[in-house]
Amino acid sequence: MEHLFPTIGEGTWAIDLTAIGTSILAALIVLLLARLATKSVDVRKPRGLQNFFEWVIDFITGLAKDTIGGKRAMTYVPLAFTLIIYLFVANQMGLITNITAHIHEPMLGISQETLDHHDGEAHVSFFMSPTANLSVAMAMSIGIVTMTHFIGLRNPKSYFKHYIEPNPAFLILHLIDEVAKFITLGLRLFGNIFAGEVLIGILVGLPLLFGFFPTGGIPLIVWLAYSMFVGTIQAFVFTVLTLVYIGQKLPHDEHH
Amino acid sequence: MMPQLGTMLVQLAVFLVLFLLLRKYAFGPLMKVMSDRAEYIENQITSAEKNRAEVERLAAEHKAAIDSAKKEAAEMLENARRSGDKQAADLVAAAEAEARRLREEASAEIKREKELALAEVREQVAALSVLLAGKIIHQELNAEGHKALFDEAVKEMGVRV
Secondary structure (H helix, E strand, O other): OOEEOOEEOOHHHOEEHHHHHHHHHHHHHHHHHHHHHHOOOOOOOOOOHHHHHHHHHHHHHHHHHHHOOOHHHHHHHHHHHHHHHHHHHHHHHHHHOOEEEEEOOOEOOEOHHHHHHOOOOEEEEEEOOHHHOHHHHHHHHHHHHHHHHHHHOOOHHHHHHHHOOOOHHHHHHHHHHHHHHHHHHHHHHHHHHHHHHHHHHHHHHOOOEOOOEOOOHHHHHHHHHHHHHHHHHHHHHHHHHHHHHHHHHOOOOOOO | OOOOHHHHHHHHHHHHHHHHHHHHHHHHHHHHHHHHHHHHHHHHHHHHHHHHHHHHHHHHHHHHHHHHHHHHHHHHHHHHHHHHHHHHHHHHHHHHHHHHHHHHHHHHHHHHHHHHHHHHHHHHHHHHHHHHHHHHHHOOOOHHHHHHHHHHHHHHHHHHO
16 A cells, blocks of 8 residues: 655645655754754763764764865865764664554645545555655755766866766766766665665564464564664765765866 | 655755754864864873973983982092091001000110119119128128128028119
């Protein structure tokens, strides 16, 4: 049975309330963690979350220096820092809980029309990872890749020269590469997180064996652990690729 | 499932707001703390190095002071020993001189006493001789008589001397 999402608006301009709600929640969790981490910053005795956040910044700084290089790497550390923490939280949210309700009456975002279309009963999803939503994942990837182009256009000469390197014949490959970036970056994130949640849903939905034994129990625990791993890795991969794409668009004077 | 532009735009707005807030309220303070710490550690290392150099200098100074004090002490000890030796030698020499003087005095005294005694003996002998002669003259005696007289004189001399 297909899950419905409460939406406002019609067609292309529709807004998925579940995705946006959980996305805002993820952002709030990140802000709360950041608030806790910076509540009592201490130079000499960093404690708890401050340690964790400092470690993340250190880690991201290392990544940025490896992929972008030099002093300008520091410019993009705040962005990568926000990305990895936000995506990490967002990816784990669906693992903590998924809320699906069986709706028989129209509600906010679910019209009578939609309900009728589904024979008067709808499974409506209220809580999930925002990144398990295609629009959210694609918004992140399109936003990021577009931004890398704007960063590249600050040095138009080297930006356009990059397309015909090492040979004008490579132009078509570069164009494919650039177009593919918009799609792959988002789909990779969406696919991994969405698949994780789908399988969780299936395992939870398995019928009880002999009427009492939860058949899905042990595989569910294993899959939850694996999904946490996948969610962490995907947050990391998205961040690294963002830094790599930025690095590709910057004039690489140091490398030549 | 088709991407919804509305959701995408709202999502980008959410992320942008999160980014700006995090950069201002979390990233800034944390970066400041981290650079402060780096600076603090750098300062600590610098001052530790400086202190160590200072300590080494002081240790060298102290060592030099101790060395010179030891040398001085050894010199003083040597001086004391030398003057002690000299004093002892002086004392012995003085004692020897005194002893010699005493001995000489004693022997001079003995000599003088002896001279005195001899002089007295001579005087006695003279007196006795005079007495003897007187007695011989007063008493006409035979050889036997002379002999008895002479023996008496000799006996008396032995008692007196």
